[in-house]
Amino acid sequence: MSSVSNLIDGRAIAEQIHQETAQRVAALKSRGCQPGLTFIRVGEDPASRVYVGMKEKACQRLGIASNTRVLPEKTSEADLLRLIHQLNQDPSVHGILVQAPLPSAIRASVVFSTVAPAKDVDGFHPVNVGKLMLGDPTGFVPCTPGGVQELLLRSNVPTDGAEVVVLGRGDIVGKPMTSILCQKGRGANSTVTLCHSRTRDVSGHCRRADVIIAAMGVAEFVKADMVKPGATVIDVGVNRVPCVTGKDGTKLVGDVDFAAVQPVAGRITPNPGGVGPMTIAMLMRNTVCAAEMAVA
Numbered sequence: 001m002s003s004v005s006n007l008i009d010g011r012a013i014a015e016q017i018h019q020e021t022a023q024r025v026a027a028l029k030s031r032g033c034q035p036g037l038t039f040i041r042v043g044e045d046p047a048s049r050v051y052v053g054m055k056e057k058a059c060q061r062l063g064i065a066s067n068t069r070v071l072p073e074k075t076s077e078a079d080l081l082r083l084i085h086q087l088n089q090d091p092s093v094h095g096i097l098v099q100a101p102l103p104s105a106i107r108a109s110v111v112f113s114t115v116a117p118a119k120d121v122d123g124f125h126p127v128n129v130g131k132l133m134l135g136d137p138t139g140f141v142p143c144t145p146g147g148v149q150e151l152l153l154r155s156n157v158p159t160d161g162a163e164v165v166v167l168g169r170g171d172i173v174g175k176p177m178t179s180i181l182c183q184k185g186r187g188a189n190s191t192v193t194l195c196h197s198r199t200r201d202v203s204g205h206c207r208r209a210d211v212i213i214a215a216m217g218v219a220e221f222v223k224a225d226m227v228k229p230g231a232t233v234i235d236v237g238v239n240r241v242p243c244v245t246g247k248d249g250t251k252l253v254g255d256v257d258f259a260a261v262q263p264v265a266g267r268i269t270p271n272p273g274g275v276g277p278m279t280i281a282m283l284m285r286n287t288v289c290a291a292e293m294a295v296a
């Protein structure tokens with residue numbers, strides 16, 4: 001495989017989705033509805049600040065009204081829940097996103113269950129998790145795994161009958177990714193193996209896979225000898241590692257050893273520029289869906 005032609009360009013595909021979303025925003029506005037998304041950030045986690053900033057910028061570009069509520073690190077769970085209840089009642093707010101991770105004194109499961117399912121554009125509420133598992137299209141699909149499915153679909157990577165290995169069993173990516181790909185339907189119908197820290201012979205599973213989706217949060221875990229020649233490799237990882245030449249002595253790397261794996265893979269996502277932009281595109285799309293449902 002040549003060195004550049006096998007890249008899956010997440011930025012270009014995210015851009016297509018943004019254009020579709022912008023048209024839907026315009027249609028909503030012509031009906032007198034201004035889509036609105038509120039972010040809640042608790043504390044000053046540097047990565048969360050960057051992520052919320054990028055999401056706000058995408059809202060601005062698409063004409064979605066965004067508002068960010070920043071609460072101090074020491075905020076009580078009760079105060080956070082009160083704010084969510086207020087936003088649940090506010091008709092100008094169509095989507096609510098509570099940025100994870102939350103301080104350890106706050107129970108994330110309680111917080112995510114408090115967001116009204118109809119405004120849960122993250123797809124973390126148990127009702128939306130259940131709808132995803134049941135294949136009910138009226139729920140919200142979490143943005144990162146939804147974005148991976150969209151990348152596969154729009155890059156014509158076959159999933160029907162494909163052996164897919166998902167690495168990592170997190171609630172935000174690994175588990176919903178598995179639910180998405182095992183459903184009946186386009187961009188799914190896969191035979192999915194979910195590998196995690198207790199899996200015996202992860203390499204053996206990976207070597208059989210037509211598609212590997214790496215989301216376990218271990219820097220450069222996927223090596224060339226774990227990939228079947230021609231397989232598709234999707235890197236969801238964002239890991240900060242020490243680097244003497246990097247700014248502030250660190251750099252970001254994915255869960256895939258990109259330089260080693262790219263020559264073996266049939267298709268591969270760059271990182272950055274692969275899954276990241278898709279997460280934002282899917283969030284914008286979910287927000288517009290929420291607004292459309294609110295005015296329907």
Ligand code: GUN
Pocket residue numbers: 097098099100101122143144172279
């Ligand atoms: N932290 C990392 N990914 C996500 C996400 O998709 N949504 C939220 N709310 N927090 C995150």
